[in-house]
Amino acid sequence: MSASDSRELRIVGFLCNWCSYGGADTAGVARFSQPTDLRIIRVPCSGRIDPLFIVRALINGADGVLVSGCHPRDCHYAEGNFYARRRLETLKQFLSATGIDPRRFEYTWVSASEGQRWQHVVTEFTRRIHELGPAPIMSHVSEGAWFDAAAPAAAGQSCPCHG
């Protein structure tokens, strides 16, 4: 299925300024056409990406999150992407426990000269997200129900699931 045939989904990209943002620029300069679902947030280094940003995006209803940084050993800040790799891998393992499909999150490495690779990464990830379809709404709980659940806890009562 071509991603451009269907309704656009919401994909958030976190890209490091030096390699992958440059790679996305290179792909643009070379006019490598890509699906339009992705919106890119620029950060200085993949090591700046707090896993909680990704979780926040997914909770807020993003259908997919893509992180891209410099290839290992090519980091502009010497070792930022090593920190990123460890954090992001942990997050990937952890996501399924939260009820978020881990396939909706991916991290990869694209250098500033790899415009073609960026086009490939975006196209493939967008295709994957379209295959998964729109993300399920995290909770059907209305605002009122939240207050109902929170009130006993606030009153010092134990929560229903632990008796």
Place this chain on the structure above:
Amino acid sequence: MRIGVFICHCGSNIAGTVDVAAVARAAAKFPDVAYATDTMYACSEPGQEGIVQAVQELQLDGVVVASCTPRMHEPTFRRTVERAGINRYFFEMANIREHVSWIGKNTERNTAKAIELVRMAVEKLRRNRPLIPKRFDVVKRVLIIGGGVAGIQAALDCADGGQEVVLVEREQSIGGKMAKLDKTFPTIDCSSCVLGPKMVDVGQHPKITLHTLAEIESVSGYVGNFQVTIRKKARFVDWSKCTGCGLCMEKCPSRKAPDPFNEGLCTAPSINIPFPQAIPKKAAINPDTCIMKQKGKCGLCAKICPVKCIDFDQQDELVTVDVGAIVVATGYDLFDWHKYPQYGQGRYPDVITSLQYERLLSASGPTGGHIKRPSDGKEPKTVVFIQCVGSRDRSVDRPYCSGFCCMYTAKQAILTKDHIPDSQSYVFYMDIRSPGKGYDEFTRRAMEEYGAQYVRGRVSMIYPKGDQLVVRGADTLAGTQVEVAADLVVLAVGAEAARGAVALGEKLRVVPDQYGFFVESHPKLKPVETNTAGVFLAGACQGPKDIPASVGQGSAAAAKVLALLSKDQLESDPQVSRVTPARCVGCGKCVQTCPFGAIKLVEDRFGNPKAEVVETVCQGCGICTVTCPQGAIQLEHFTDNQILAEVNALCPPRIRVNYAS
């Protein structure tokens, strides 16, 4: 806050596939946006003037420009808003060209995407703070890595410009590949006559410190204040005493090792001065072949040396220098043609590389300038040149054109006729690429005046027949097979990145491309800069280049260095981490993770440990910000709140949870 939004048409680059007026109308409704408009070229003088006017007339205190990538014009627009009287960090950019209009054709979708990117920029800008740069001193010294012609030119220009220069060369002498050439195209100048005086200038210049047989061990610091450790390899000769008389070379009994300067065409003694014009002209011992170093006896050179400078116990020496800027001029290596089975993979001694042929042509080469076949020393009458060996060939992962091979082949064909008037040259070529000044005329001369026979087509194989080599190839213009019985075959090997370039790039934080050549900051507008401030590129380490281009780049890099070092102080980027002491619990996790050692633990007035950022050392990566469990250390201009504002702009929260109640 009053924000102004400017949507750039960029001619038709953006306006062609984005409805810029619709983006401006949508942006006008965003929170805090006081003014939104579209403009033809935001970066042009009238475009910038329009921004300045709008800021002053409408009392704006923040500006968003939606145009090209911030990697291109963020500094431009920051200067613009500063001129208008607001802090430069109250500027945000939305990239709607590279990331929108150039990659998608659907106007409706592009417009929607552009609106969201502008919304993101507005939300981020609403949380920006004014930042003021700090100033720091600049070390007025430059390090140049590589002593080829590009490095030599950069060193001389920097030194003549009044800066101290440290030149580091891996080989025993400076000169690089150019010192091995006999003549240069298109003037047939004697290579060493052009380069020699420059090498002497480097050796004698009072501002240049030369380290040969040396490599870069480590690099730390930042623009204006690099600390570089240089490993000076043991040469087993005290160079402060050696006079370069060459007596040791004559007597050395170990002379079986191939001579690297002559590309292995002859052998060299274990204690050696690579060539007569070497700078510095000092002998060094090759420990791999020296009998004394290998077996512990001999020492003939030590006995014969008139100044007693041989020291078999010499060790590597580490030297540390502080420099303000670095020029990388590590050059290239030749492609290893042994990957081609059809050319014999080294089985036929009369198949040689272009650089070996260059040594045969050179009067200071192993044959004294007489062209002799390596196999039997006979003078060849038929010489075949094969072009594009390791260039423009995907099968060996070298799809790029090496640029100078067409020209040096034409030169070698001309020189062959000069040396042996009754000889015939054949050149198997794919295309002739000779775009430089006087270059096309030169290749025409090789064909028309010197009678070199140019055959368009690849050579399929070479095989021996008697004492000759048969070169079989296609003539794609005539549409026939061609066979030539050759006395000597010269392979025009292409250029590839110098060995060790990638490892050096890691130390310098300079990115190599997929073939190992260093990537410049911008292919058009910043050809000698890198993405690491204060590190510049010169010559073929950035891509294959001929001598004029390398010299030009050497001078260009020197001009950049001189501009940088002409300032006494530089401004440091204020996008650094900042600690909120009230939140910091002094756990020290940020201190451990910072790759630059920019964070230290100090005690506050109650004796509690608190993190503190050394602003001039901090590079602004933000690893510490993610590490801090308290959120006490925040990277300015990329704080958690700013990034989350962008996330929320893209994905509005679906459920509003009020934990407070």
